[in-house]
Amino acid sequence: MNHAPAFIRIYGPGFALAGLAMARPWLELTMARHMGLELPGLFVLGWIAARCDGDRLTQALASWNANGLPGLLFATCVAGFWMVPAALDSAVLHNGMAMGKVVSLVAAGLLAGASWSAAAPALLAFFVLNWFWMTLGAGLLYVETPQQLCSVYLPDQQVHAGQAMMLWATVGLGVWLAHVAQSCGDPPEPSS
Protein backbone atom coordinates (compact mmCIF):
# COMPACT_ATOMS: atom_id res chain seq x y z
CA MET A 1 0.00 0.00 0.00
CA ASN A 2 2.95 2.29 0.63
CA HIS A 3 3.96 1.93 -3.01
CA ALA A 4 0.65 3.29 -4.33
CA PRO A 5 0.69 6.83 -5.78
CA ALA A 6 0.32 9.56 -3.15
CA PHE A 7 -3.02 10.65 -4.62
CA ILE A 8 -4.53 7.21 -4.03
CA ARG A 9 -2.98 6.91 -0.59
CA ILE A 10 -4.40 10.25 0.50
CA TYR A 11 -7.80 10.32 -1.18
CA GLY A 12 -8.51 6.65 -1.96
CA PRO A 13 -10.06 5.55 1.33
CA GLY A 14 -12.19 8.70 1.58
CA PHE A 15 -13.58 8.29 -1.93
CA ALA A 16 -14.24 4.62 -1.32
CA LEU A 17 -16.13 5.49 1.88
CA ALA A 18 -18.21 8.06 -0.04
CA GLY A 19 -18.92 5.36 -2.64
CA LEU A 20 -20.11 2.98 0.08
CA ALA A 21 -22.31 5.75 1.50
CA MET A 22 -23.96 6.28 -1.89
CA ALA A 23 -24.53 2.55 -2.30
CA ARG A 24 -26.10 2.27 1.17
CA PRO A 25 -29.75 1.80 0.08
CA TRP A 26 -28.71 -0.99 -2.28
CA LEU A 27 -26.35 -2.53 0.27
CA GLU A 28 -28.93 -2.57 3.05
CA LEU A 29 -31.77 -3.92 0.93
CA THR A 30 -30.80 -7.50 1.73
CA MET A 31 -29.25 -9.00 4.81
CA ALA A 32 -26.48 -10.73 2.80
CA ARG A 33 -25.31 -7.47 1.21
CA HIS A 34 -25.49 -5.65 4.53
CA MET A 35 -23.52 -8.28 6.46
CA GLY A 36 -21.44 -9.63 3.60
CA LEU A 37 -20.48 -6.43 1.75
CA GLU A 38 -21.17 -3.28 3.76
CA LEU A 39 -19.88 -4.30 7.20
CA PRO A 40 -16.67 -5.98 5.95
CA GLY A 41 -16.25 -3.16 3.40
CA LEU A 42 -16.16 -0.53 6.16
CA PHE A 43 -13.65 -2.58 8.14
CA VAL A 44 -11.39 -3.21 5.13
CA LEU A 45 -11.51 0.51 4.26
CA GLY A 46 -10.29 1.40 7.73
CA TRP A 47 -7.58 -1.23 7.43
CA ILE A 48 -6.39 0.09 4.07
CA ALA A 49 -6.45 3.68 5.37
CA ALA A 50 -4.19 2.62 8.25
CA ARG A 51 -1.76 0.85 5.90
CA CYS A 52 -1.77 3.78 3.44
CA ASP A 53 -0.01 5.78 6.08
CA GLY A 54 2.89 3.37 6.42
CA ASP A 55 3.80 2.79 10.04
CA ARG A 56 2.89 6.31 11.15
CA LEU A 57 -0.40 5.38 12.82
CA THR A 58 1.23 2.37 14.47
CA GLN A 59 3.94 4.62 15.92
CA ALA A 60 1.50 7.34 16.98
CA LEU A 61 -0.56 4.80 18.93
CA ALA A 62 2.43 2.81 20.20
CA SER A 63 2.48 4.06 23.78
CA TRP A 64 -1.25 3.29 24.24
CA ASN A 65 -1.27 0.15 22.14
CA ALA A 66 1.58 -2.04 23.41
CA ASN A 67 1.79 -5.22 21.33
CA GLY A 68 -1.32 -4.03 19.47
CA LEU A 69 -3.41 -5.66 22.19
CA PRO A 70 -5.99 -2.90 22.87
CA GLY A 71 -6.38 -2.25 19.14
CA LEU A 72 -6.96 -5.90 18.26
CA LEU A 73 -9.30 -6.30 21.23
CA PHE A 74 -11.33 -3.31 20.01
CA ALA A 75 -11.54 -4.71 16.48
CA THR A 76 -12.69 -8.13 17.73
CA CYS A 77 -15.35 -6.60 19.99
CA VAL A 78 -16.70 -4.39 17.19
CA ALA A 79 -16.80 -7.34 14.78
CA GLY A 80 -18.67 -9.39 17.39
CA PHE A 81 -21.10 -6.59 18.18
CA TRP A 82 -22.33 -6.22 14.58
CA MET A 83 -23.03 -9.96 14.41
CA VAL A 84 -25.79 -9.49 17.01
CA PRO A 85 -29.07 -9.48 15.04
CA ALA A 86 -30.60 -6.79 17.28
CA ALA A 87 -27.64 -4.52 16.46
CA LEU A 88 -28.19 -4.99 12.73
CA ASP A 89 -31.88 -4.10 13.16
CA SER A 90 -31.06 -0.94 15.06
CA ALA A 91 -28.51 0.13 12.42
CA VAL A 92 -31.25 -0.01 9.77
CA LEU A 93 -33.95 1.62 11.90
CA HIS A 94 -32.05 4.36 13.75
CA ASN A 95 -29.80 6.94 12.13
CA GLY A 96 -27.66 7.34 15.22
CA MET A 97 -26.87 3.62 15.29
CA ALA A 98 -26.20 3.67 11.53
CA MET A 99 -23.61 6.38 12.09
CA GLY A 100 -22.19 4.45 15.06
CA LYS A 101 -21.86 1.42 12.82
CA VAL A 102 -19.80 3.30 10.22
CA VAL A 103 -17.59 4.99 12.81
CA SER A 104 -16.99 1.85 14.88
CA LEU A 105 -16.21 -0.40 11.90
CA VAL A 106 -13.87 2.08 10.20
CA ALA A 107 -12.16 2.63 13.58
CA ALA A 108 -11.92 -1.15 14.08
CA GLY A 109 -10.28 -1.50 10.66
CA LEU A 110 -7.90 1.39 11.38
CA LEU A 111 -6.87 -0.03 14.74
CA ALA A 112 -6.54 -3.58 13.45
CA GLY A 113 -4.42 -2.34 10.55
CA ALA A 114 -2.24 -0.27 12.89
CA SER A 115 -1.91 -3.10 15.44
CA TRP A 116 -1.15 -5.86 12.94
CA SER A 117 2.57 -5.08 12.62
CA ALA A 118 2.92 -4.26 16.33
CA ALA A 119 1.54 -7.60 17.53
CA ALA A 120 3.69 -10.63 18.26
CA PRO A 121 2.84 -13.65 16.08
CA ALA A 122 1.32 -15.55 19.02
CA LEU A 123 -0.95 -12.62 19.94
CA LEU A 124 -2.00 -12.23 16.34
CA ALA A 125 -2.75 -15.96 16.16
CA PHE A 126 -4.92 -15.67 19.30
CA PHE A 127 -7.03 -12.84 17.89
CA VAL A 128 -7.27 -14.15 14.34
CA LEU A 129 -8.27 -17.66 15.41
CA ASN A 130 -10.79 -16.36 17.93
CA TRP A 131 -12.29 -14.05 15.33
CA PHE A 132 -12.33 -16.93 12.83
CA TRP A 133 -14.27 -19.26 15.14
CA MET A 134 -16.61 -16.49 16.24
CA THR A 135 -17.46 -15.52 12.67
CA LEU A 136 -17.72 -19.08 11.41
CA GLY A 137 -19.92 -20.07 14.37
CA ALA A 138 -22.16 -17.02 14.00
CA GLY A 139 -22.44 -17.72 10.26
CA LEU A 140 -23.47 -21.32 10.97
CA LEU A 141 -26.08 -20.11 13.45
CA TYR A 142 -27.48 -17.68 10.87
CA VAL A 143 -27.69 -20.48 8.30
CA GLU A 144 -29.25 -23.04 10.63
CA THR A 145 -31.61 -21.11 12.89
CA PRO A 146 -35.32 -21.48 12.07
CA GLN A 147 -36.36 -18.27 13.86
CA GLN A 148 -36.49 -14.86 12.25
CA LEU A 149 -33.39 -13.12 13.60
CA CYS A 150 -33.93 -9.57 12.36
CA SER A 151 -37.14 -7.57 12.32
CA VAL A 152 -36.12 -5.77 9.15
CA TYR A 153 -35.01 -8.80 7.10
CA LEU A 154 -36.97 -11.90 6.12
CA PRO A 155 -35.83 -15.26 7.54
CA ASP A 156 -34.98 -16.67 4.10
CA GLN A 157 -32.20 -14.05 3.74
CA GLN A 158 -30.46 -15.34 6.85
CA VAL A 159 -28.99 -18.30 4.98
CA HIS A 160 -27.13 -16.06 2.54
CA ALA A 161 -25.97 -13.69 5.27
CA GLY A 162 -24.64 -16.68 7.24
CA GLN A 163 -22.86 -18.06 4.18
CA ALA A 164 -21.26 -14.65 3.57
CA MET A 165 -19.98 -14.62 7.16
CA MET A 166 -18.53 -18.11 6.78
CA LEU A 167 -16.86 -17.03 3.54
CA TRP A 168 -15.29 -13.98 5.23
CA ALA A 169 -14.09 -16.14 8.12
CA THR A 170 -12.36 -18.45 5.67
CA VAL A 171 -10.88 -15.56 3.65
CA GLY A 172 -9.60 -13.89 6.84
CA LEU A 173 -8.01 -17.12 8.01
CA GLY A 174 -6.41 -17.56 4.59
CA VAL A 175 -4.96 -14.03 4.61
CA TRP A 176 -3.46 -14.63 8.05
CA LEU A 177 -2.05 -18.05 7.06
CA ALA A 178 -0.44 -16.45 4.00
CA HIS A 179 1.06 -13.81 6.29
CA VAL A 180 2.38 -16.52 8.62
CA ALA A 181 3.84 -18.49 5.70
CA GLN A 182 5.51 -15.34 4.41
CA SER A 183 7.08 -14.48 7.76
CA CYS A 184 8.25 -18.09 8.20
CA GLY A 185 10.18 -17.63 4.96
CA ASP A 186 11.90 -14.53 6.33
CA PRO A 187 15.25 -14.98 8.05
CA PRO A 188 14.65 -15.68 11.75
CA GLU A 189 15.00 -12.77 14.17
CA PRO A 190 18.01 -13.04 16.42
CA SER A 191 17.04 -14.60 19.72
CA SER A 192 18.58 -13.75 23.03
Add this chain to the structure above:
Amino acid sequence: MTPGRRSVASAFLVVALALGAFAGITHGFAAVTSDGVRRADIARAPRVLPDLRLIDADGRSLSLSDYGNLPAAVTFVSLVYVRCQSVCQTSAAGQSWLQAETQARGLASSVRLLTLSFDPANDTPQVLAEHARRLGADTDQWRFATVRYASDLPSLLKLFDVVVLPDGLGGYSHNAALFLVGEDGRLRRAYDVDRPDLALADYLRTAQGRPG
Protein backbone atom coordinates in the same frame (compact mmCIF):
# COMPACT_ATOMS: atom_id res chain seq x y z
CA MET B 1 2.12 6.52 33.12
CA THR B 2 4.43 4.10 31.38
CA PRO B 3 3.44 2.82 27.91
CA GLY B 4 2.71 -0.57 29.47
CA ARG B 5 0.25 0.90 31.96
CA ARG B 6 -1.31 3.12 29.34
CA SER B 7 -1.92 0.08 27.17
CA VAL B 8 -3.45 -1.86 30.05
CA ALA B 9 -5.68 1.16 30.73
CA SER B 10 -6.77 1.38 27.09
CA ALA B 11 -7.44 -2.38 27.01
CA PHE B 12 -9.67 -2.01 30.08
CA LEU B 13 -11.42 0.92 28.44
CA VAL B 14 -12.11 -1.21 25.36
CA VAL B 15 -13.50 -4.03 27.53
CA ALA B 16 -15.73 -1.58 29.44
CA LEU B 17 -17.01 0.00 26.21
CA ALA B 18 -17.68 -3.42 24.69
CA LEU B 19 -19.56 -4.68 27.76
CA GLY B 20 -21.61 -1.47 27.78
CA ALA B 21 -22.43 -1.75 24.09
CA PHE B 22 -23.39 -5.44 24.31
CA ALA B 23 -25.48 -4.84 27.44
CA GLY B 24 -27.19 -1.91 25.74
CA ILE B 25 -28.15 -3.67 22.52
CA THR B 26 -29.27 -6.86 24.30
CA HIS B 27 -31.04 -4.91 27.08
CA GLY B 28 -28.89 -6.39 29.82
CA PHE B 29 -27.94 -9.63 28.01
CA ALA B 30 -31.62 -10.61 27.83
CA ALA B 31 -31.68 -11.63 24.13
CA VAL B 32 -29.82 -11.25 20.85
CA THR B 33 -32.74 -10.73 18.46
CA SER B 34 -35.09 -7.76 18.39
CA ASP B 35 -38.03 -10.09 19.07
CA GLY B 36 -36.24 -11.56 22.07
CA VAL B 37 -35.37 -8.11 23.38
CA ARG B 38 -39.02 -7.06 22.97
CA ARG B 39 -40.23 -10.14 24.82
CA ALA B 40 -37.89 -9.41 27.72
CA ASP B 41 -38.81 -5.71 27.74
CA ILE B 42 -42.56 -6.35 27.87
CA ALA B 43 -42.22 -8.98 30.60
CA ARG B 44 -40.02 -6.64 32.63
CA ALA B 45 -42.11 -3.49 32.13
CA PRO B 46 -45.73 -4.20 31.03
CA ARG B 47 -47.05 -1.45 28.75
CA VAL B 48 -50.18 0.63 29.26
CA LEU B 49 -52.61 0.53 26.35
CA PRO B 50 -53.14 4.06 25.02
CA ASP B 51 -56.47 5.51 23.93
CA LEU B 52 -56.09 4.61 20.23
CA ARG B 53 -59.30 4.87 18.22
CA LEU B 54 -60.14 1.61 16.42
CA ILE B 55 -62.91 0.47 14.09
CA ASP B 56 -64.02 -3.16 14.14
CA ALA B 57 -65.39 -5.55 11.53
CA ASP B 58 -68.97 -4.42 12.28
CA GLY B 59 -68.00 -0.78 11.73
CA ARG B 60 -68.28 -0.05 15.46
CA SER B 61 -65.90 2.39 17.05
CA LEU B 62 -63.81 1.36 20.04
CA SER B 63 -60.62 2.29 21.80
CA LEU B 64 -57.63 0.05 22.34
CA SER B 65 -57.70 1.13 25.99
CA ASP B 66 -61.16 -0.53 26.28
CA TYR B 67 -59.15 -3.75 26.52
CA GLY B 68 -57.71 -2.34 29.70
CA ASN B 69 -61.17 -2.35 31.28
CA LEU B 70 -62.47 -5.83 30.52
CA PRO B 71 -63.79 -7.42 33.70
CA ALA B 72 -61.70 -10.47 34.64
CA ALA B 73 -60.54 -11.31 31.14
CA VAL B 74 -57.26 -11.48 29.32
CA THR B 75 -56.85 -10.82 25.59
CA PHE B 76 -54.49 -12.47 23.12
CA VAL B 77 -53.63 -9.97 20.40
CA SER B 78 -51.96 -10.40 17.03
CA LEU B 79 -51.12 -7.82 14.37
CA VAL B 80 -51.69 -8.76 10.74
CA TYR B 81 -52.79 -7.55 7.32
CA VAL B 82 -55.43 -9.58 5.56
CA ARG B 83 -53.67 -10.00 2.16
CA CYS B 84 -50.59 -11.45 3.88
CA GLN B 85 -49.66 -14.89 2.56
CA SER B 86 -46.99 -15.77 5.07
CA VAL B 87 -46.56 -15.14 8.79
CA CYS B 88 -50.07 -13.68 9.30
CA GLN B 89 -51.53 -17.06 8.39
CA THR B 90 -49.52 -18.53 11.24
CA SER B 91 -50.91 -15.78 13.49
CA ALA B 92 -54.46 -16.56 12.35
CA ALA B 93 -53.95 -20.30 12.83
CA GLY B 94 -52.65 -19.64 16.36
CA GLN B 95 -55.66 -17.55 17.29
CA SER B 96 -58.03 -20.12 15.74
CA TRP B 97 -56.38 -22.77 17.87
CA LEU B 98 -56.72 -20.57 20.96
CA GLN B 99 -60.42 -20.04 20.19
CA ALA B 100 -61.03 -23.79 19.92
CA GLU B 101 -58.99 -24.65 23.02
CA THR B 102 -60.50 -21.97 25.26
CA GLN B 103 -64.05 -22.79 24.15
CA ALA B 104 -63.43 -26.48 24.82
CA ARG B 105 -62.31 -25.54 28.35
CA GLY B 106 -65.23 -23.18 28.94
CA LEU B 107 -62.93 -20.17 29.09
CA ALA B 108 -64.47 -18.16 26.26
CA SER B 109 -65.60 -15.42 28.63
CA SER B 110 -62.24 -15.03 30.36
CA VAL B 111 -59.96 -15.28 27.30
CA ARG B 112 -60.60 -12.80 24.49
CA LEU B 113 -58.98 -12.65 21.09
CA LEU B 114 -58.20 -9.51 19.11
CA THR B 115 -56.73 -9.30 15.61
CA LEU B 116 -55.48 -5.84 14.68
CA SER B 117 -54.75 -4.93 11.07
CA PHE B 118 -51.96 -2.48 10.30
CA ASP B 119 -53.23 -2.02 6.74
CA PRO B 120 -56.30 0.20 7.25
CA ALA B 121 -56.30 1.29 3.59
CA ASN B 122 -57.11 -2.24 2.40
CA ASP B 123 -58.57 -3.82 5.51
CA THR B 124 -61.91 -2.01 5.70
CA PRO B 125 -64.59 -3.32 8.11
CA GLN B 126 -66.10 -5.33 5.22
CA VAL B 127 -62.74 -6.99 4.44
CA LEU B 128 -62.18 -7.74 8.12
CA ALA B 129 -65.69 -9.23 8.46
CA GLU B 130 -65.07 -11.47 5.46
CA HIS B 131 -61.70 -12.50 6.93
CA ALA B 132 -63.36 -13.34 10.27
CA ARG B 133 -65.99 -15.43 8.51
CA ARG B 134 -63.33 -17.36 6.58
CA LEU B 135 -61.50 -18.14 9.84
CA GLY B 136 -64.70 -19.32 11.51
CA ALA B 137 -64.29 -16.73 14.24
CA ASP B 138 -66.88 -16.56 17.00
CA THR B 139 -67.29 -12.79 17.01
CA ASP B 140 -68.41 -12.73 20.65
CA GLN B 141 -64.94 -13.86 21.68
CA TRP B 142 -62.74 -12.88 18.76
CA ARG B 143 -62.78 -9.36 17.42
CA PHE B 144 -61.11 -7.90 14.32
CA ALA B 145 -60.25 -4.23 14.12
CA THR B 146 -57.95 -1.66 12.60
CA VAL B 147 -57.04 1.93 13.39
CA ARG B 148 -59.78 4.46 12.63
CA TYR B 149 -57.20 7.07 11.64
CA ALA B 150 -54.16 6.01 9.60
CA SER B 151 -52.17 8.66 11.48
CA ASP B 152 -52.45 6.47 14.62
CA LEU B 153 -50.64 3.60 12.90
CA PRO B 154 -47.11 4.54 14.04
CA SER B 155 -48.24 4.63 17.70
CA LEU B 156 -49.88 1.21 17.32
CA LEU B 157 -46.75 -0.34 15.76
CA LYS B 158 -44.52 1.33 18.33
CA LEU B 159 -46.59 -0.02 21.22
CA PHE B 160 -46.19 -3.59 19.94
CA ASP B 161 -42.68 -3.04 18.48
CA VAL B 162 -43.79 -4.32 15.10
CA VAL B 163 -41.68 -3.25 12.12
CA VAL B 164 -43.59 -3.14 8.81
CA LEU B 165 -41.70 -2.59 5.56
CA PRO B 166 -43.22 -2.59 2.05
CA ASP B 167 -41.79 -5.63 0.26
CA GLY B 168 -41.90 -4.02 -3.19
CA LEU B 169 -44.56 -6.49 -4.39
CA GLY B 170 -47.55 -4.65 -2.93
CA GLY B 171 -47.31 -6.50 0.37
CA TYR B 172 -45.34 -5.99 3.54
CA SER B 173 -42.57 -7.78 5.32
CA HIS B 174 -43.02 -7.59 9.05
CA ASN B 175 -42.26 -9.35 12.29
CA ALA B 176 -45.04 -10.91 14.31
CA ALA B 177 -45.79 -12.15 17.79
CA LEU B 178 -48.70 -13.26 19.92
CA PHE B 179 -49.27 -10.69 22.64
CA LEU B 180 -51.06 -11.06 25.95
CA VAL B 181 -52.99 -8.18 27.51
CA GLY B 182 -53.43 -9.07 31.17
CA GLU B 183 -56.48 -8.61 33.40
CA ASP B 184 -54.95 -5.35 34.56
CA GLY B 185 -55.24 -4.07 30.98
CA ARG B 186 -51.54 -3.88 30.34
CA LEU B 187 -49.51 -5.49 27.59
CA ARG B 188 -47.76 -8.14 29.66
CA ARG B 189 -46.22 -10.81 27.41
CA ALA B 190 -45.08 -11.52 23.86
CA TYR B 191 -44.89 -15.12 22.60
CA ASP B 192 -43.52 -16.61 19.41
CA VAL B 193 -46.26 -16.46 16.83
CA ASP B 194 -46.13 -20.23 16.22
CA ARG B 195 -46.36 -21.17 19.90
CA PRO B 196 -49.92 -20.37 21.01
CA ASP B 197 -49.70 -23.58 23.07
CA LEU B 198 -47.02 -22.01 25.27
CA ALA B 199 -49.10 -18.84 25.56
CA LEU B 200 -52.15 -20.81 26.68
CA ALA B 201 -50.12 -22.97 29.08
CA ASP B 202 -48.68 -19.80 30.59
CA TYR B 203 -52.17 -18.36 31.01
CA LEU B 204 -53.58 -21.55 32.56
CA ARG B 205 -50.68 -21.78 34.97
CA THR B 206 -51.18 -18.24 36.29
CA ALA B 207 -55.00 -18.52 36.25
CA GLN B 208 -54.88 -21.67 38.40
CA GLY B 209 -53.10 -19.82 41.14
CA ARG B 210 -56.10 -17.56 41.69
CA PRO B 211 -59.12 -18.35 43.88
CA GLY B 212 -62.44 -18.88 42.09
